[in-house]
Amino acid sequence: MHHYDEPVYLISIVAKILDIHPQTLRQYERENLVCPSRSGGRIRLYSQKDIDRIKMILRLTRDLGVNLAGVDIILRLKEHVEGLEQEVNDLTLDISRMRQNGAVAPNKTLVTKKSIYELVIFENK
Numbered sequence: 001m002h003h004y005d006e007p008v009y010l011i012s013i014v015a016k017i018l019d020i021h022p023q024t025l026r027q028y029e030r031e032n033l034v035c036p037s038r039s040g041g042r043i044r045l046y047s048q049k050d051i052d053r054i055k056m057i058l059r060l061t062r063d064l065g066v067n068l069a070g071v072d073i074i075l076r077l078k079e080h081v082e083g084l085e086q087e088v089n090d091l092t093l094d095i096s097r098m099r100q101n102g103a104v105a106p107n108k109t110l111v112t113k114k115s116i117y118e119l120v121i122f123e124n125k
Contacts, residue, residue, distance in 0.1 A: 007037035007045035014046045018054060025054070031068050033057055033075065 002008050015022045028034045029044070034053055036044040046054075053075075060066040060074060 002048070004048050007047045007050070009046040009048075009051065011036075011044045011046070014051060014054070017051065018058065020058070028054065028057060028068075031072065033068065033071060 009017075011022050011025055015025060025034070025036075025044075025046075029036065034046075034050055034057070036046045036050055039045055056075070057071055060071045061068070066074065
């Protein structure tokens, strides 16, 4: 069994798995939407993580009608949100450890969540 990030699939195999043309995969690479690894002979090798990313791209383009520029923005935002979520989890874990060690008094730590949503409605005249 291969690791999730391990590049093992050739472009022809990925194209067959996803039922797309290899040229589509090359286009996604040109657009920097996916970056497969390269072997010593410059052969593209995809990981399961790459395949899952391509599946998301296909869902966005086929099912939701998003163009590739929009896909790029969505994927960047998704990665940013995941990074922020990881940072919040790390900080929450740090606070928990400090509380367990008695480094910070329970009444001295404050974690709040605030959500601000703005709704703008445009009227067609």
